[in-house]
Amino acid sequence: MKRQPAARPSTSQEVAPGSNGALRHLCEKSHPAAAAEALSALEPKAVWEVLRDIDPVLRTEIFSHLEPNLQVDMVGTLPRADMARLLSDMPPDDRADLFRRLPEESRDAVLPALAEAEREDIRRLTNYEDGTAGAVMTSDYATLSPDLTVAAAIERLREVAPDKETIYYSYVVDNDRRLLGFVSLKDLILARRDATVRDIMHEDVISAKTSDDQEDAAHIIQKYDLIALPIVNDDGALVGIITHDDAIDIITQEHTEDMRRFMAITGSTGTDGYLRTSVWKHVQHRVGWLVGLGALGLVSGIIIHEFEATLTQVIILALYMPMVADTGGNTGSQSATVVVRALALREISPRDVWRVLLKELQVSVFLAAVLGILAWAKIMWLSQGVEIPPGFSLGNIALVISLALSMQVVTATLIGALLPLTAARLKLDPAVVASPALTTIVDITGLLIYFFTARWLLGV
Amino acid sequence: MKRQPAARPSTSQEVAPGSNGALRHLCEKSHPAAAAEALSALEPKAVWEVLRDIDPVLRTEIFSHLEPNLQVDMVGTLPRADMARLLSDMPPDDRADLFRRLPEESRDAVLPALAEAEREDIRRLTNYEDGTAGAVMTSDYATLSPDLTVAAAIERLREVAPDKETIYYSYVVDNDRRLLGFVSLKDLILARRDATVRDIMHEDVISAKTSDDQEDAAHIIQKYDLIALPIVNDDGALVGIITHDDAIDIITQEHTEDMRRFMAITGSTGTDGYLRTSVWKHVQHRVGWLVGLGALGLVSGIIIHEFEATLTQVIILALYMPMVADTGGNTGSQSATVVVRALALREISPRDVWRVLLKELQVSVFLAAVLGILAWAKIMWLSQGVEIPPGFSLGNIALVISLALSMQVVTATLIGALLPLTAARLKLDPAVVASPALTTIVDITGLLIYFFTARWLLGV
Structure with a gap:
């Protein structure tokens, strides 16, 4: 928590370097959060040149509002005495946070320069595991x-x-x-x-x-x-x-993590933000799931390979394959989203699994009816010119495709609801079953439903 | 905001009906939020029977913590005098919220029973448009x-x-x-x-x-x-x-909306929660996008139809079609997610479009290289037994497919970043370009890239 909630947000966010007097004036006039935002445009060394000469209380507040990475970089450029003075003025929770991020040599340099009580406080607060209440609390x-x-x-x-x-x-x-x-x-x-x-x-x-x-x-x-x-x-x-105020920040951070995890992105940009995170870090966060899903996606290829004969016989089936796969992915993602969010908001608990499945079953039957009928109409209308092999009629084929689509909608919706509930039951984050993973999984069920329905009803 | 933050959360969430004395005792001992949670299991009339006889200040606080729908239902069962007394005791912002939700006849019944100042206050607060600061502020x-x-x-x-x-x-x-x-x-x-x-x-x-x-x-x-x-x-x-405390609730609600919108779900369950929202409402929230995306998905069908000759000639292309489409959808959704979230956290603004695109271009080139090489290896390994038409080699075809995949990764990543930025620039919610819509769009680009690359490099 930062003290002193006064002052108007600064309107000038861009700062010309070199004009330290003007910058100091801006820092003294603005809210510390706004001053920190303005200073972020400067190099770490230049930030300290501005902060060095202003009132220590205000300096500490502005410093506490800087992005963690900039704080670490700044501390690295400071003489030991300045570093110690800055740390000893900080609120205990922010100080412990910063300390956790400092490289080993900075820690070793600064610790002896601090008072015994402060050293003890840092040691105590940094002892708690990341993500626990102990690690974010303050001792003030x-x-x-x-x-x-x-x-x-x-x-x-x-x-x-x-x-x-x-x-x-x-x-x-x-x-x-x-x-x-x-x-x-x-x-x-x-x-x-x-x-x-x-x-x-x-x-x-x-x-x-x-x-x-x-x-x-x-x-x-x-x-x-x-x-x-x-x-x-x-x-x-x-x-x-x-x-x-820490609670708001924790909840916001949790939202970001949920959304990233749900969209198959690992890690976290922390408080660095999108632009400050390196390309390489972004790649690392995304590539894992992509490779995994690519491997899982091969199963779809294998299934299509198995049913190659069916496809070449009734080529019209190939045209509507993406529609069935996509619709399954979409309905599954929707139900997963509402369930993940309802779990996060504590509206439902993993014990409600049957009530949720019953509700989703009802919802999916409606959706399946609507989407099935529309699919049938679209096929009848759009595929009149498509070559139909002898022994089949367009009406039959349209019926088979829309029936498969309807079954896929129900299956995908239920899987979408069941996976996050199961994860929650196993004490995992419900969002761990990312939506792209779900899409790939219901692609597989969709293809199986599609081809088995075709084989069974059309005999191909 | 509710006053009086004391008391321990109640541990008993399930309440046996009929035992009003015990319930009243529970209400008096627990924090109002916990008492409200426990009472939510009862019928509206039964809730009032418990609340009627307890201290008015506490009663109002418990009532203010009840879910809005239950509040409305309860008010509907009350005699006018009780209704007026309850409303006049409520904090102004909660009262205005409730009033907005009341059916016309309840409003007309209760207004004359309130004091002039309270009527004026309600009129003033309910005048502000939903979603504005005026509509959520309190006058206390x-x-x-x-x-x-x-x-x-x-x-x-x-x-x-x-x-x-x-x-x-x-x-x-x-x-x-x-x-x-x-x-x-x-x-x-x-x-x-x-x-x-x-x-x-x-x-x-x-x-x-x-x-x-x-x-x-x-x-x-x-x-x-x-x-x-x-x-x-x-x-x-x-x-x-x-x-x-209202700020936390607004931020949480905003996140729920963002996530729903991003996953192609319209409307909001409001404060009713997942289980209390009717099946029909759930269907309404989901069916719109599904129908729209189904229609858009037909474009994929049309493209495949156009390239039917290519497909029947080199059937192996059909096997890897889902892999290319899925990978494009996944990479596009990832970049859209990080951009939507960075916009929501004010880490980037729509003016940063070039910086974001440059970053995503770099990220996507890495991803494209990794995924392309893996795809090539998988095809070479898995498709050794697949029939290759005369004049082609498996090596050539694998190269073409993995090249198309790589191009698709770059294209999808850039589209995923560009769409939310464009929406933000047009003052729309960035999350309006839902991930399923994005998946369907990049399916189309993916198929075009796939078939044109095949036609160009293999001459089919």
Whole structure:
């Protein structure tokens, strides 16, 4: 979380290099997020030249808003004393994040220059596994003892406020830092000044554990409309908080990952963004699934090879092969999408598998009827000039193709719903069954349905 | 925004009907969001029987957390007086939302039973167009006059706190309600008690307009880590705020829409969720694109028809047709996904079209090389037994197919990147060029590339 939410977004995003005075002025006038955005256009060294001479509090905020990669590059160019000063001013969660990204030699250089308490804090926060609540929490929160009076509690918050990310929620802890409850600043403002914190605190405090998934923590913040969520360790002791703004960032990041995974892209651009990610990284993220799907796609080739005789006998079947395959892919992707999204929004759980399949079956029967009838009409209309082998009629063939299409729509829809539900049941990410993979799989079922229907009904 | 963030999530989600006493107890013990979740299992009438007798403040909060459809159904079963009491207790933004959903007759029944000020408030809030900042803002915010002392300001916030969604930010307005600045409660707590609000307020306040897109407002809250964003009308007068928890909900809803749209699903399940949405609605949301894509897919059929002679001459071409088509669809969908997501995250803008195309061109050349070589190897290995017409060699044919595949990868990747960028440039949602549509389009380019390459290089 960054403090000081003031100031207007800067309108000038492009910055002429060299004009450090003007840039410094811009940094002092703009919101730190806007200043950071403007500075991103510069080289790491030039950014430091602008930041070096401005007020340390503001400097740290602007720095915390820079893209992580730029932060790492900048730190690499700094003398050790400057590096240490910058790190020691940062909010603990952002500092731990940066520290995780620093190359070994920078870490070794900067650690001895920091105060013991800061070293300890970094060590503690970087210890949690990536993606857990512990790894994203901050240690800048306000605690109160239950026996303080409201007046004394407010006084204490006044003292610590400049150093804390939020004083709007304070956590009430005992001597072992075990979480007893929480009070909001609003509660304190409204309460009688001689009441104790214990009198007014909410005892049923919602919390998460350091080992919980960061996404689950973010969803709790979303569900209960919290400003901050306290994080406790295995002993129930308070060790950090996750704030509302971090929750938005976690949820956004989760969306990006879901969408990429669902479209068969591995890895993540992290916070680097599309343009800063190298061509080679982009290739790495995409090539894996493509190669895998290409191999799986060979199965389609083998099936067509098996039915070569059927195809050469009734060549009209080849013309509508792509239509059946594509429609299956489309309907399967649609049902997979709604199921993946419903799972992500916690609208359904893996236990709802039968209810979901029943619903999708009903939906797919409607779709199959509509698409089957349209396919029949299209074939009758478009294929009048196509050569029909003796013994068959266009009407028969059209019926067979549209019947196969309808069966394929139902099959693909059910597979599309079943795969993400199965993944969720196996505790995998539902989006792991990427839509292109699904398309390739239902291509195979589609071809089998197509050719077996033709063989069975037309006898070819 | 719902007030009172206390209490532990309820663990019992299934509720036995009939046990109203137990249910009431559960409602009083749980967080309102958890209580609402538990009650959702009941019929609308039964929900009211539980809620009727509990404390009005808590009742309103639980009610505000219920799914919108259940709210509407419940209101329909209530006598007018109960309906009016419930509505008048609700936070203004939630009340306006509910009112928008009520059928005409319920609106007409309830309006006369409300106080004049509430009627006016509803009329004002429901006037804003759906999807704008005006339509999601709340009118429960605290304002301060600039000439108040800090002590008087805190006193005033104490008085109004119980009725306001947040008192952590207060907005400083002049006599025409024009926004002069804002102060946080933290600022007030830290300031000298005899300073004036004008002395300590932040003048560069970030705001949005009522007519702004709700998603833009949410992104401002995310970018600047705000607890609330003030919303002004065309005259610059403060008319509402959007709070951090609404921003999370807007961003989540936006992502669901993006993902659905991108996978060729129209409409939205709104807040009803997957299971509550009827089969018929699901069909409606999916059938449109399917029919459209089916029609577009006929173009593939026509192309294959045109090249029937080529196919029957070199039947091996038919075997690898699906591989070329699928790979094109997959690579195109991947590039479309990263571009759509980068646009949504504001990492790139439509003006970056050349930089994006250059990057995708580089990526696609790598991918084309890898996939082309693999395709060549697969054909050489798998198709040794396939009949080759006289005058051709398997080596030649494999070379032609893998060359066509490579060209298709480059073309599909560029089309996948270009379409969403073009949509964004035309001020359309980039996700409007759904991935299935893209797949169908690049199927067509793929077949053309495939057959023209074969005709040109093999002379068939």
